[in-house]
Each structure stands twice: as structure tokens, then as C-alpha cells.
Amino acid sequence: MKKKTVFKCPECKSQKLKSDKKKGETICKKCGFVIEEELIDFSQEWREFSSDQGDSARRVGSPITFTKHDQGLSTRVGTAGDLSKMNPSERRNVFKMRKWQTRISTPIERNLKFALAELKRISSFLDISSVATEEAGMIYRRAAEKGLVRGRSMESVVAGAIYAACRRYGIPRTLDEISNAFPLDKKEIGKTYRFICRQLGIRILPTSPQDYVQRFASELNLKPETVSKAMEIIKKATDMEITSGKGPTGIAAAALYVAALLSGEKKTQREVADVAGVTEVTIRNRYKELLEKLGLEDEIKKARDI
């Protein structure tokens, strides 16, 4: 899945761009806006089909990355060159190293190649930043090395790794959204996610509702004031410890709903529920709690009268 990219400045829409290969930047000639584009194409040229072809297809050096099966470093113990100048014991060492190298690069690595390609595809589909993708790649690698992929589908582990990476970086992606990108259901992903987290000892911080507010709000076309209002509500609610144990998306949704009411930007529970991926009932429950515990009833009434 390769997106066709039309290079255009997001600031001034000018198509006159200047790319600086050394710096790895693309700059708009008109307004100077720095457009980050993938100037280095990781996907094609560095691919190896067999160890023989590898040497001819490979170029010098792509940056180190966990999203390639060999982390982007394709160093080989060489065959040509100064071997004859070595003394026998050195030479034996070189042979030993070569042997090990081919051994290492067969079983797990092959799986990694496919998995990481898949991972990148999904990441770009979900608009996940490259740091998080790297993280996901690393998680997958560790999982694969521990043999955790055995017995479950590769996709589910990839999905789990992505989800875990997102959680770690506080990038709000719900399980729903990730499962949409895969031919897998939510349950499956959740299960493998928990499994690999436990096995790898990854500390999972519960996501905070704030992480979701921004994104839900933009899907609902809410004003910035409403968003900050929602943030405020969540903060108060968190301080009063009425949010613990509750699903963060539900809280985010309810806070947005309340904030929308207060600022006269009325949204229906249905609308909010849909973008947040929860039901109206959940919103109602959280909403009720928020009103009670934060004493917002009066404010709501006031807003209604206007």
C-alpha cells in the first residue's frame, strides 16, 4: 500500500519545494516551511532476497531502525580480502563468525522481515509517529525472540505491539481503531496485548482521559474553548478520584459532552458516543457522576436558559 504523495507545502500550498538531501529536509521555497517527508526510501532498495543477492542490492547505510529485521545494519563477516594475510587461528575465528551469522539470520529473522513490513504498513495507515513505530518494532522483536509469537497469529502480535507502543507514548489510539486496521477482532488483540506486556514486563500506565479529548473533539468539530473546558472537568474529576477504575474513553466522552452543553455547542449523546467508541449509557453514567460530584447542575441549568 503505497500512498501517492503530491508534494505541496501545507502552509502556503506552493508546490515549489526544495529538498536538501544532506539535511534530510524538504523546504518550501516560498514560505520556508519545513516539510518532513520521508526522503529516504526504506522499503525497496535495501531488501534482500537471498544472501547472494543481498550484497549486490544493498547500498551503504540506512539509519539504524528497529523496524527492519536487522535494525538497518546489514553488516556481514566478509569473505573476500585479507583472509590470506591472517594466521590460522584468526582465520578459524572468521569462519566461526560467519557460521554463526547465517545461523542467527535464518528462523526468527525471516519472520521479523514479514512482521515488520506489516507493522510499518499498519502504522502508516493509522498515522502513528515514527518513534512509536520504532517502539512497536522493538516490542515485536523482543516478543519474537522470546518465542511469544508461536501459537498466535503474526498479525495479532503486531497489533499488540502497536497498541502497547501507543500506550507508552501516550498516543491515543483505542483498541477499536487498531482492530479496524486488522482482520482481527478487538478481543484477540487485547488478549495478545496483555499477554506480551506481561511476558516482556512492560509497564502499562493506564491511559488518561486527557489523551483522548483532543482527538474526539476534533472529530466533533468542537471549539478550543470547549476542549479546554473538558480538560478542566477531567482534571477536577481526576483530583477527586472519581475516575479511577473507569474507562478513560468514557470519561473523556462524558467530559466533552458536558463541556459542549456548557458552551452552547450542543452535541447529542449519540454523536459523542460514536466518536468515542462507547455507548450512550456509559456517557450518561459518567455524566451523572460528573454533575453530582463536581456540582455542575447549576451551570448546566444556566446554560440551558440561555
Add this chain to the structure above:
DNA sequence: AAGACGAAAGTGGTTGA
């Protein structure tokens, strides 16, 4: 007629014995 509200029953996951 649409949206808000609430009750009741069901689901999947966590926890503690």
C-alpha cells in the same frame, strides 16, 4: 419524532481464595 433517561440482563476481564 428525536433525544434523553433508566432498568435489567448479559459479556469479558480482574481478583482473591
Add this chain to the structure above:
DNA sequence: TCAACAACTTTCGTCTT
């Protein structure tokens, strides 16, 4: 390993605007 439990969902009927 199993049962109790909390959060959340689904469904459906009623009230409000």
C-alpha cells in the same frame, strides 16, 4: 481453577422537548 465482582454493553420501555 473457580467464583465473586465491577465496568461496560445491549436492549427496551418511558419521559421530555
